[in-house]
Amino acid sequence: xxxxxxxxxxxxxxxxxxxxxxxxxxxxxxxxxxxxxxxxxxxxxxxxxxxxxxxxxxxxxxxxxxxxxxxxxxxxxxxxxxxxxxxxxxxxxxxxxxxxxxxxxxxxxxxxxxxxxxxxxxxxxxxxxxxxxxxxxxxxxxxxxxxxxxxxxxxxxxxxxxxxxxxxxxxxxxxxxxxxxxxxxxxxxxxxxxxxxxxxxxxxxxxxxxxxxxxxxxxxxxxxxxxxxxxxxxxxxxxxxxxxxxxx
Numbered sequence: 610x611x612x613x614x615x616x617x618x619x620x621x622x623x624x625x626x627x628x629x630x631x632x633x634x635x636x637x638x639x640x641x642x643x644x645x646x647x648x649x650x651x652x653x654x655x656x657x658x659x660x661x662x663x664x665x666x667x668x669x670x671x672x673x674x675x676x677x678x679x680x681x682x683x684x685x686x687x688x689x690x691x692x693x694x695x696x697x698x699x700x701x702x703x704x705x706x707x708x709x710x711x712x713x714x715x716x717x718x719x720x721x722x723x724x725x726x727x728x729x730x731x732x733x734x735x736x737x738x739x740x741x742x743x744x745x746x747x748x749x750x751x752x753x754x755x756x757x758x759x760x761x762x763x764x765x766x767x768x769x770x771x772x773x774x775x776x777x778x779x780x781x782x783x784x785x786x787x788x789x790x791x792x793x794x795x796x797x798x799x800x801x802x803x804x805x806x807x808x809x810x811x812x813x814x815x816x817x818x819x820x821x822x823x824x825x826x827x828x829x830x831x832x833x834x835x836x837x838x839x840x841x842x843x844x845x846x847x848x849x850x851x852x853x854x855x856x857x
Contacts (some may be wrong), residue, residue: 611636613723616643616675618667618748622712624660626691629716636723646675647751647762653679653686654759660687660726662710665694669744670750673738678753678758678760680731699705701740705733744795749799752780754787761787762803765803769833770840771796781836806852807831808843818857819851 613630613719617623627638639656643649647670655832665672667751676688689708692699702709707729708722740767767782777788777794797804797812804812817833821842824830829847830839842850 611660611723612656613638613659614641614643614649614652614661614686615639616652616661616667616672617648617664618650622664622691622714623838624713626719626842629714629719630723632716633720633723646670646678649675650753650760650762653682657684658686660689660723662691664687664784665690665692666722673734673741674749674751676729676734677731677749678735678751678762680729681753681755681760681845685728688729689722689726691772698741704740705737707733707737713790752789754780754789758788762786765800768804768814768834769817770811771804772812772840773810783835805849807846807850808841811840815839815853815857818854821847821854 610614610634613636615626623642624805630636630638634664639658641652641653641656645667656788661712662683663672663676672690674735675843679685679688680735687708689710690702691710691712692712699711708726710718710722725798733755749765751764754761754763754766763782767784767785769781771793772779773793773830774847778791778793779788780787793810793812803815805815813833817836819832819834821829822829822839829842831850832839
């Protein structure tokens with residue numbers, strides 16, 4: 610039996626998907642249901658579904674953000690997005706070749722989508738997110754990292770800085786550090802209103818900045834709240850940091 614996880618914040622939508630999916634031979638729906646993207650990730654990590662029927666617009670963490678995290682699992686599930694987007698927006702789904710169902714979901718469309726379900730990769734999701742940005746998708750609220758615990762979600766508001774080291778980026782947050790395989794450039798483009806570049810290898814949270822000083826070697830350093838070791842500021846970013854500090 611192919612295991613299916615339903616993730617939707619609307620109880621009636623979940624009930625409808627459950628009834629229709631259970632009527633298709635060869636598929637079973639997990640008893641656990643997710644109401645948010647974060648719940649979908651937690652249940653998927655524990656129950657290992659083969660397919661996730663994933664609503665896009667959900668509170669706290671939307672479906673696209675949750676899908677990015679699900680793709681990092683050792684054995685990621687196939688994802689079928691459930692969406693109420695209009696036909697113009699749906700063209701983006703066609704272009705990226707990901708599975709989707711238009712609400713209200715119909716039985717024959719669900720059956721076909723399940724039969725054609727394939728794993729979605731992160732590059733598809735990133736491109737899809739960009740294509741749908743004009744439809745007021747919310748920005749990511751969490752950074753997802755693959756750790757020994759599984760998929761760990763770090764609230765963006767808990768992140769103090771990102772620092773690049775070789776091909777990985779270290780995420781320093783209030784509970785510790787994790788590694789992610791996103792690039793600083795990608796993070797800077799997405800979160801330019803929250804983080805600022807201080808060096809080619811570092812982005813810092815604007816809200817965490819306390820001061821900038823010059824050390825004995827003549828280099829500038831940024832001091833962050835609750836971070837013991839200051840971070841180096843490259844000369845090209847010193848003027849920008851001075852302007853920012855005056856505005857804080």
